[in-house]
Amino acid sequence: MLSSLLSNGQPTTPDRLEPVVPWWSFSKTVLAATALTLVRDGRVRLDELIPGQPFTLRQLLRHEAGLADYGELAAYHAAVENDEPAWPADDMLKRLDAARLRYSPGAGWGYSNVGYLFVARLIERLTERPLDQAVAERVLSPLGLANVRFARTRADMQSAQPAGTANYDPAWVYHGLLIGPVSQAAWLLDRLLGTDLLPVTLLEQMQTARILGGPLPGRPWLAPGYGLGVMQGAIVGGYTLCGHTGSGPGSVIAVYRVCDGDASACCAVFAAHGRQEAVEARVVEQLMQGLGRAH
Template sequence: MFSALVVNGQPQPQPHPHEQGELPVPWWSFTKTVLATTALSLVRDRVIGLDDLVFDQPYTLRQLLRHEAGLADYGELGEYHQAVANGESAWSVDEMLKRLDGARLRYTPGAGWRYSNVGYLLIGRLIERLTDLTLEDAVNQRVLAPLGLSNVRFAKTRADLKTNHVVDTLNYDPAWVYHGLLIGSVSQAALFLDRLFCADLLSAGLLTEMRGARTLGGPIPGRPWIARSYGLGLMQGTLEGGYALSGHTGCGPGSAIAVYWVCDGEVSASGAAFQVDASEGAVEAIVVEQLMQALRQTLKGL
């Protein structure tokens, strides 16, 4: 298990820091938070508005970011899961959309909610169109570099995932993650979230918009949340005791990652955990425990 913790902007020492925090791992769907931040930097610069329609479709950027656009998800396809399990190369985007009937909206935009990786594929395309850059260059220039993050990149080939002993046996084509798959250390993931909320990359108003969430329901067995919601590229979970965490959980073949931020008055903390052969709930529980412990210890010392 790899873990990292940042308290009030300061990375906290972890046991065996190289093994625990610095080796690159797949960020899985935490990539969505990075893509959402990149899109919001374009809103900040008045290149696009959150409630502007995109791609001549009846949904807005806000609805794409919050999974309210009416789109389906290729994770619903049995043949997708079978192809991944067989170690096959990813289908082309056109083939995936054809198999999914991806252009057909499943509900009126804004009237429902359905987690959709396809929506974030479109967000990536929108970023490229509006910046006239590759997605990787846009993410680096608009988000990663301004936040002082290094050694975070998109995995494009199977070889890109064979970077350490954790995933070096994984025969997985990262092109299956159609919106792009970032890889980096868990320490960089924790720093990203800390600096997103505590630095000035986005205005306070945009961060409020980002955390403006659609309520999804109550507890799920095996997960630490008593209530769940989804903002703009942010999963949000409420704990017993009232703390609300913002971040994202992600999973892929053989591993899971969770990255969350919490604030209590003058104290803020970001935590990240990555584990092989773990469930989403298991890594979430690790992050929740380290964040609650950090809050207790720091508040006690004030």
């Protein structure tokens, strides 16, 4: 496993050369942050219907918009397994019958990568910038991050770990797949939640979660939930995790932050051929070390 731990905003390990890794669904946290800068700037409102759609930005960010997910499609899994090129986005939406909502917006919950494709498209429309430029200008550069970018082609994946992703077409991640060092993922989340990129009111709304049930077997969550682009919930010890877990062919990444009074810790862990529960357990172990707590 590769890991990076920050304690009270300071790294606990010396600088080192790091491989570039796929951030998988932690990319959603970055997209949500970018969208919330547009809310901050008055370009869009969280609770107004998106033009031409029956749902709001808040509902998209919290997976409450009623949209399906292409993970439902057996043909999608077969194509990824066979290292096929990604379908055009509009073709995917047609195969999924994505215009047919699975429930009324706001009335249910369903994890949807399609929802974040719509978030990405909204960012591009409102900024009049390509997604990578908008994200860099609004989040990556203000937070002082380097060596983070969107993977667009198989060639981009050839520079990333693990080696087994070299034939993977990153266009299968329809909302965009960020790649970068593990330490940059930890820095991004720590600075996003711990600095003034977003006003306090928006940070509070970002971390207001819809609770999704009780304990998950083998995973640290006692009360898992989802906020605006973040997985958020209670764990043993009375702590609350905020961040995101993501997985794709051959690897898992988990990036979380925890606070205890004035103390904070933020950790990112990446594992090739790992399991989500093992990676999350490692994150929690390191976060407790970062807080100076036994675990």
